[in-house]
Amino acid sequence: EDYDGPPVVGDYLTALPHLKPLDYEGNRTHHVRLDTFAQEVEVAPGYSFTAWTYGGSVPGPTLHVREGDRVVFTMKNRSDEEVVVTKPIRGGAPYFAQLQQNPYQKNAPAISPVPHSMDFHSGTVAADDKWRTIAPGESIEFEWVANYPGVYMYHCGTPSVLMHTAMGQYGAVVVSPREGFPTDDKVDHEFVIVQSEFYLTEDGDGYRYDHQAALDRNPSHVTFNGHVNALNATPLRAKAGDRVRLYLLNAGPSDTSSFHVIGAIFDRVWYEGNVENEWRGMQTVLLGASNSAVMEFIVPEPGAYKLVDHEFADAERGAVGTLIAEPR
Amino acid sequence: EDYDGPPVVGDYLTALPHLKPLDYEGNRTHHVRLDTFAQEVEVAPGYSFTAWTYGGSVPGPTLHVREGDRVVFTMKNRSDEEVVVTKPIRGGAPYFAQLQQNPYQKNAPAISPVPHSMDFHSGTVAADDKWRTIAPGESIEFEWVANYPGVYMYHCGTPSVLMHTAMGQYGAVVVSPREGFPTDDKVDHEFVIVQSEFYLTEDGDGYRYDHQAALDRNPSHVTFNGHVNALNATPLRAKAGDRVRLYLLNAGPSDTSSFHVIGAIFDRVWYEGNVENEWRGMQTVLLGASNSAVMEFIVPEPGAYKLVDHEFADAERGAVGTLIAEPR
Amino acid sequence: EDYDGPPVVGDYLTALPHLKPLDYEGNRTHHVRLDTFAQEVEVAPGYSFTAWTYGGSVPGPTLHVREGDRVVFTMKNRSDEEVVVTKPIRGGAPYFAQLQQNPYQKNAPAISPVPHSMDFHSGTVAADDKWRTIAPGESIEFEWVANYPGVYMYHCGTPSVLMHTAMGQYGAVVVSPREGFPTDDKVDHEFVIVQSEFYLTEDGDGYRYDHQAALDRNPSHVTFNGHVNALNATPLRAKAGDRVRLYLLNAGPSDTSSFHVIGAIFDRVWYEGNVENEWRGMQTVLLGASNSAVMEFIVPEPGAYKLVDHEFADAERGAVGTLIAEPR
Numbered sequence: 003e004d005y006d007g008p009p010v011v012g013d014y015l016t017a018l019p020h021l022k023p024l025d026y027e028g029n030r031t032h033h034v035r036l037d038t039f040a041q042e043v044e045v046a047p048g049y050s051f052t053a054w055t056y057g058g059s060v061p062g063p064t065l066h067v068r069e070g071d072r073v074v075f076t077m078k079n080r081s082d083e084e085v086v087v088t089k090p091i092r093g094g095a096p097y098f099a100q101l102q103q104n105p106y107q108k109n110a111p112a113i114s115p116v117p118h119s120m121d122f123h124s125g126t127v128a129a130d131d132k133w134r135t136i137a138p139g140e141s142i143e144f145e146w147v148a149n150y151p152g153v154y155m156y157h158c159g160t161p162s163v164l165m166h167t168a169m170g171q172y173g174a175v176v177v178s179p180r181e182g183f184p185t186d187d188k189v190d191h192e193f194v195i196v197q198s199e200f201y202l203t204e205d206g207d208g209y210r211y212d213h214q215a216a217l218d219r220n221p222s223h224v225t226f227n228g229h230v231n232a233l234n235a236t237p238l239r240a241k242a243g244d245r246v247r248l249y250l251l252n253a254g255p256s257d258t259s260s261f262h263v264i265g266a267i268f269d270r271v272w273y274e275g276n277v278e279n280e281w282r283g284m285q286t287v288l289l290g291a292s293n294s295a296v297m298e299f300i301v302p303e304p305g306a307y308k309l310v311d312h313e314f315a316d317a318e319r320g321a322v323g324t325l326i327a328e329p330r
Numbered sequence: 331e332d333y334d335g336p337p338v339v340g341d342y343l344t345a346l347p348h349l350k351p352l353d354y355e356g357n358r359t360h361h362v363r364l365d366t367f368a369q370e371v372e373v374a375p376g377y378s379f380t381a382w383t384y385g386g387s388v389p390g391p392t393l394h395v396r397e398g399d400r401v402v403f404t405m406k407n408r409s410d411e412e413v414v415v416t417k418p419i420r421g422g423a424p425y426f427a428q429l430q431q432n433p434y435q436k437n438a439p440a441i442s443p444v445p446h447s448m449d450f451h452s453g454t455v456a457a458d459d460k461w462r463t464i465a466p467g468e469s470i471e472f473e474w475v476a477n478y479p480g481v482y483m484y485h486c487g488t489p490s491v492l493m494h495t496a497m498g499q500y501g502a503v504v505v506s507p508r509e510g511f512p513t514d515d516k517v518d519h520e521f522v523i524v525q526s527e528f529y530l531t532e533d534g535d536g537y538r539y540d541h542q543a544a545l546d547r548n549p550s551h552v553t554f555n556g557h558v559n560a561l562n563a564t565p566l567r568a569k570a571g572d573r574v575r576l577y578l579l580n581a582g583p584s585d586t587s588s589f590h591v592i593g594a595i596f597d598r599v600w601y602e603g604n605v606e607n608e609w610r611g612m613q614t615v616l617l618g619a620s621n622s623a624v625m626e627f628i629v630p631e632p633g634a635y636k637l638v639d640h641e642f643a644d645a646e647r648g649a650v651g652t653l654i655a656e657p658r
Numbered sequence: 659e660d661y662d663g664p665p666v667v668g669d670y671l672t673a674l675p676h677l678k679p680l681d682y683e684g685n686r687t688h689h690v691r692l693d694t695f696a697q698e699v700e701v702a703p704g705y706s707f708t709a710w711t712y713g714g715s716v717p718g719p720t721l722h723v724r725e726g727d728r729v730v731f732t733m734k735n736r737s738d739e740e741v742v743v744t745k746p747i748r749g750g751a752p753y754f755a756q757l758q759q760n761p762y763q764k765n766a767p768a769i770s771p772v773p774h775s776m777d778f779h780s781g782t783v784a785a786d787d788k789w790r791t792i793a794p795g796e797s798i799e800f801e802w803v804a805n806y807p808g809v810y811m812y813h814c815g816t817p818s819v820l821m822h823t824a825m826g827q828y829g830a831v832v833v834s835p836r837e838g839f840p841t842d843d844k845v846d847h848e849f850v851i852v853q854s855e856f857y858l859t860e861d862g863d864g865y866r867y868d869h870q871a872a873l874d875r876n877p878s879h880v881t882f883n884g885h886v887n888a889l890n891a892t893p894l895r896a897k898a899g900d901r902v903r904l905y906l907l908n909a910g911p912s913d914t915s916s917f918h919v920i921g922a923i924f925d926r927v928w929y930e931g932n933v934e935n936e937w938r939g940m941q942t943v944l945l946g947a948s949n950s951a952v953m954e955f956i957v958p959e960p961g962a963y964k965l966v967d968h969e970f971a972d973a974e975r976g977a978v979g980t981l982i983a984e985p986r
């Protein structure tokens with residue numbers, strides 16, 4: 003494909019923790035582009051590496067659709083190009099403007115020509131066809147329908163899948179249920195959080211992915227939204243008394259998450275984001291690798307609320323965020 | 331016991347991934363024999379070790395019964411005998427013929443005289459009595475009733491239990507609910523999958539179990555049905571549009587499974603195989619050690635569907651399988 | 659605060675595995691004190707270390723309240739004092755008499771002056787205010803209301819939280835549902851179990867906490883109720899035919915628990931202890947770090963029933979207990 007336009011296109015593609023509201027009725031066909039290319043990204047202060055990305059960030063953009071919507075998807079493998087995402091991009095998704103506001107994002111173009119692919123957990127298709135691998139310079143186009151509501155992982159499925167995901171190729175798709183959640187009218191804020199591990203080792207005066215550490219499940223960092231400070235430098239914000247909804251995806255690639263908000267109890271939890279899988283009154287939500295949940299809590303009073311993977315070895319490695327609640 | 335007949339006896343005992351349909355009405359008493367003895371087995375190309383087995387394979391045979399059925403169980407500890415399972419066995423269970431069709435099975439008799447026992451998670455009994463340890467040459471007989479539907483683990487409970495299970499002594503019992511599952515009429519294919527870890531280390535020019543690696547949760551291999559190629563050399567087969575039901579047991583001995591089918595979403599999941607524990611629309615099912623699930627998905631189109639533990643460090647160590655879907 | 663009275667005060671504070679029945683109607687305000695101080699504790703025969711404790715044991719006392727109750731809580735940081743808990747204490751909670759009956763408890767006073775805090779998962783509050791850190795010699799008082807039923811963790815939230823919890827600062831709060839559980843009339847015995855990991859390394863002729871081992875998720879011991887023999891030296895006791903209810907908290911700090919009772923199947927499980935999250939017929943219950951469950955089983959016959967984390971690497975490290983069932 004001879005394309006050098008915006009690498010992320012689509013009205014419902016946002017940067018974490020944002021979710022674009024579905025401002026349309028009924029079903030819709032979304033034309034979505036998400037190119038893949040290398041990028042220098044920072045995971046923690048002083049820890050940068052050349053990541054393989056979708057759209058230039060790790061995790062990639064979040065796509066929001068409604069159950070029953072159709073997605074016409076295009077991806078170009080631009081891993082052999084220097085792609086800049088830190089300047090305003092005409093015709094691109096809302097994602098770019100949001101990404102550029104994140105103070106912890108220090109993305110810079112990089113070249114790392116590698117075959118890649120795209121696997122949307124939200125689609126039900128023959129993976130050997132739709133999710134097939136394409137070489138640098140090639141493009142792929144395919145369609146899928148959001149048959150089931152939920153919070154889904156997308157990621158590169160090219161072997162070694164452990165390597166391609168740990169290198170940064172993953173993100174979230176939120177498929178909102180056709181009839182909504184029973185609390186939709188009461189929710190004041192909604193945020194998307196993607197937990198993931200990084201496996202970095204020193205390499206000259208920088209860092210690179212360490213495959214043996216990934217095989218050994220020995221992460222150097224565990225983060226929310228790709229950086230140990232992502233939800234701290236720019237905390238989530240609400241007011242006392244608000245009902246806050248979190249869309250949480252545990253992208254792994256290998257570890258579980260025992261997600262907890264310090265000072266809060268989840269009033270409602272929908273396992274995998276499916277409105278039929280409801281739990282009540284949870285202190286902690288356990289998710290496997292590529293599991294997800296929609297979780298709501300009511301902010302009890304003004305203050306600072308920490309979000310953690312309560313597997314404290316992982317919190318210690320960076321899986322901590324903050325929600326600041328102002329007085330009502 | 332003076333017995334040298336078939337080491338596996340019973341009409342409802344099959345080799346993985348097969349499940350014998352319950353072709354009888356109401357309840358029944360099953361007379362089941364499952365002898366325990368050593369066997370050389372292969373876990374991955376080039377990786378063989380002397381395993382402790384039930385019936386000669388790792389995992390052992392799958393038993394299928396109905397909720398309310400009674401099982402009269404006999405086991406002889408034949409770990410001091412060379413028992414051959416790769417030749418036709420008269421009067422034995424359907425298990426043998428199926429086992430012999432598996433191209434990745436290269437079983438060979440071995441001697442490793444050790445005390446063993448049998449613990450059926452499907453039975454509710456005093457374990458210090460029924461699940462007691464017997465010496466080589468001894469036999470045990472006991473009964474249990476399938477009081478609860480589900481997909482259950484059986485395994486050796488002799489200390490070190492970590493060692494006895496990691497050496498290969500485990501398998502699955504499927505207890506189908508008395509009134510069935512609501513989708514029984516719609517299911518086109520059903521398969522049984524047992525996930526487990528192996529902890530092998532070099533030993534001369536072969537391999538042996540490494541207890542320290544097992545203690546450290548550092549597996550050399552993670553497999554579906556006992557071999558990294560078990561569900562690849564002989565893939566599961568269905569047609570586009572089929573509803574496929576999987577009975578999945580995560581036998582551990584220590585790790586979780588985040589089970590996913592690439593290209594599919596589980597339409598229905600019954601946690602632990604109990605029809606009352608229903609989830610809908612799951613991308614991934616998280617199971618603890620000795621947890622299980624019945625999971626169904628509809629095959630969207632012809633193609634190849636990969637089954638994985640989405641904890642990708644484990645997929646990389648072998649937890650991958652394939653389902654091939656032909657056109658309708 | 660100028661206080662040197664009993665370090666644990668409150669009528670509904672007991673030592674594991676005891677739970678004080680709620681012998682009052684409707685709601686109540688509980689005045690609870692739980693001081694924090696160092697103590698030499700034993701985790702396994704020969705393995706003692708200077709722990710940071712609430713009330714002198716690891717895990718600390720269990721608090722029982724009803725949904726809707728108010729807790730007025732006081733804690734003094736007495737980590738700079740030698741506090742004795744092995745002698746009768748006038749005006750103290752029932753906890754002390756129970757603790758002193760445990761043969762595996764060899765607690766002895768120790769001094770380790772460190773800032774600490776208290777985080778009750780059962781409360782919904784601004785954590786930066788209520789759960790704030792206090793220096794040795796200081797006291798804190800705050801209130802919370804038990805808005806949601808469940809089995810909750812409490813723990814020190816002072817950084818490094820991994821260190822403060824792994825050093826011993828955690829315990830359980832049981833918030834019984836306002837309307838009870840549907841089986842309340844049928845339950846014969848109830849017990850509280852807290853699972854947790856220890857990360858000990860040799861230090862002179864004793865042991866101390868090993869932070870690197872904790873970061874690496876490499877525990878030296880995994881226990882029920884703080885000692886590998888806690889539920890063995892003094893087994894749980896019931897009669898054949900009894901319905902036994904377990905309140906299980908997995909305190910971590912990092913690992914999951916795949917909880918199983920050998921010889922039994924859980925008839926009912928309420929995830930996180932919330933009566934609305936019901937599962938039936940479970941062989942094994944998977945819990946994340948700071949997850950919990952209420953689980954019931956019917957004891958099938960007289961005998962000895964082992965409780966295990968069926969992640970057998972953890973059982974091998976100590977996560978084993980016993981329930982003895984006498985004839986009816």
Ligand SMILES: [Cu+2]
Nearest residue numbers: 118119158166
């Ligand atoms: Cu890739």
Ligand SMILES: [Cu+2]
Nearest residue numbers: 312777813948
């Ligand atoms: Cu906590």
Ligand SMILES: [Cu+2]
Nearest residue numbers: 446486488494
């Ligand atoms: Cu054995």
Ligand SMILES: [Cu+2]
Nearest residue numbers: 121157292590
């Ligand atoms: Cu995937």
Ligand SMILES: [Cu+2]
Nearest residue numbers: 774814816822
């Ligand atoms: Cu502390």
Ligand SMILES: [Cu+2]
Nearest residue numbers: 449485620968
């Ligand atoms: Cu077991």
Ligand code: NA
Nearest residue numbers: 257258259316
């Ligand atoms: Na984690």
Ligand code: NA
Nearest residue numbers: 264265266779
């Ligand atoms: Na909390």
Ligand code: NA
Nearest residue numbers: 451920921922
């Ligand atoms: Na059992």
Ligand code: NA
Nearest residue numbers: 585586587644
């Ligand atoms: Na696994």
Ligand code: NA
Nearest residue numbers: 123592593594
């Ligand atoms: Na999928």
Ligand code: NA
Nearest residue numbers: 913914915972
């Ligand atoms: Na554990």
Ligand SMILES: [Zn+2]
Nearest residue numbers: 019020021022
């Ligand atoms: Zn936003």
Ligand SMILES: [Zn+2]
Nearest residue numbers: 190240241244
């Ligand atoms: Zn607000």
Ligand SMILES: [Zn+2]
Nearest residue numbers: 258259313316
């Ligand atoms: Zn984790």
Ligand SMILES: [Zn+2]
Nearest residue numbers: 347348349350
């Ligand atoms: Zn078959």
